Amino acid sequence: MQPVGAVVPLRVDIAEKTFKSAQGVSITALQDLSFEVRQGEFACLLGPSGCGKTTTLRILLGLDKDFSGSFQLPEGGSNRIAAVFQEPTLLPWRTVEQNVRLALPKSLRTKNLDGLFDTLGLASMRSLYPAELSLGLARRAALARAFATEPAVLFLDEPFASLDERTAERLRHLLLTVWSARPTTALMVTHNLREALMLSDRIIVLAQRPAHVLGMFDVRLPRHYRNPQVMSDLLRSFHQKFPGVA
C-alpha cells in the first residue's frame, strides 16, 4: 500500500533542551539530537528510561517550546498531528465515542467510525465512560482517537506500558492492523526492544541522558515475515550492532 500524503519527512534537529529544577540545578535532557523519519514510515525511538524520550515527543507535539534547535513535521493531506500519550488521557466525563469525536476536526465530526471501533474491538464500548474500561480497553480507545483524526503524523509514547504481556501483544497487533490500513508517518517511543523490532521500519537508538542518536537500525523485512525465528535473528544482529544497549 502507498503511504498517504506528500513527501516532506519528519525532520528533527534539537540542539539542546535543558530543564531547570526547582532548586536551580539544570539538567540537560537532550543534546544534538537529530534524525529523520521518512514519509509513511513507522519509526521507534528506543532508549533507556529517563533519557529524554518523552521530552522529545513533547517538543514535537508543540507542548514544550523552550528549547534550542528546530524540527519539521510532515505536511500535506492534513496538517494534523495525533498522539497516544503515556497515559490514555481520555476525558473521564465523556463516553468513549464522545472522546474520539471531540478530537476530530469539524469536517470529520460526523464520520462513520464503525469500522475503526470494530477493528479495535470497541464496538460494544462506545457508550461507556473511561472509568468503566480496563486499562487495556482505555489504551485501545486512545488508539482509536489518534487514528480517527487521519493525522499526517502520529506520535506514540510507550502506548503499551504497564499492561500484561499478552494484552500488550494483542494491542501491538491491533496497532499494526489499523496502521497498515492507512500507513501514517509514525514515531513511537519505547524501551522495549522486542516491541520495536516487531513494529518498526527503523529503530532510532538513543544514548543515556543527554539524549542523542547512537545509531539507526533498519528492519527492512515486511512485518508478516517477522515470526519468532526471524525475531531472534533480528535481536542477535541488533545486539551485534549495539552491544551496550539492552
Next chain:
Amino acid sequence: MTAPDTGDRPPGAAADISSQSGLAAALTPVLTVAVSLLGLCLLWGFAANAWPSRAFPGPGQVGQVLLAEAANGDLFYHLGATLGRVAAAYVVAMVVGSVIGVLLGSHRSADRFFSPWLVLFLNIPALVVIVLAYIWFGLNEAAAIGAVAVNKIPNVVVTMREGARALDPSYAEMAAVYRFGPLERIRHVLLPQLQPYLAAASRSGIALIWKIVLVVELLGRSYGVGFQIYLYFQLFDVAAILAYTLAFVAVMLVIELLLVQPIERYATRWRRRPA
C-alpha cells in the same frame, strides 16, 4: 443494591419484590425527613403551649398567617421578588468569581499580587458593602443585587482558585494536540474539572446570598421577604415573621431537591460505575 433474600416468597415474584424494595429504598430518605420535620413541629407546638406568649406563636397560628398571606397573593409577590434577587446575585457572583478565581489559580504572579486584596474583601462586613452601595449608587435594584454579589464574590474566588490549581494539565495538553476550539476547551475540559468546586461554591453561595438579600431588602427596598420581616418586626407580629421565613426556607429546600441535586447527579453521572 438489592435487599437480602427473605426466603419465604413464591417463585417468580423476584422481579416484583426487587422493584418494591427499590421503591422503598427511594422513599426511606424522604420519609425520614418528613418524620424528622414533623417531630420538630410537635416539639415547637408543645413548647408554645407550655409558654403561651404573643412573641412565641405555635405552628397552628403561623400556618394560619401563611394561608392568609398566600390567599391574598402577598406571599407570592414578596417571595418572587426575593427569589429573583437571590438568583440574579447568585449568577453575577458565580460568573465573576469563577473567572477571577480561575485566572488567579492559573497565574501565580497575579495571585501573589491580588491575594491581599482578596483577604481585604473577605473581611469587609456585608453591612458596610450594602450601605456603601446604596450611598454610591442610590436605592435601586442594581445597587442591591451588586452589593449582595460583591459580598459573595471573594468566597467564590477562593474556592475556584483551589479548583484551578487542581486542574490536570494532561487534559489541556491533549486538547492542544487535538486542536480543540476555545469553547470546546471550556465546555469539555475546564468546566467538568471545576464542577466539584462550582458545586461547593454554589452550595455555600445560595445559603449566604439569601441571608444577605434579606438585609439588603430591609435597608433599601420596599418589597421582598426582608422588607416584610422588617415591617412585621415594627408591628411585633412574630407569627408573620415566622410565616415568611418558613415559606422562604421551604422554597430554598424545594430548589435544592428539585434543581441542585438533579443537576449535580447529572454532572457526576460518569463517576458511577455499574455494579
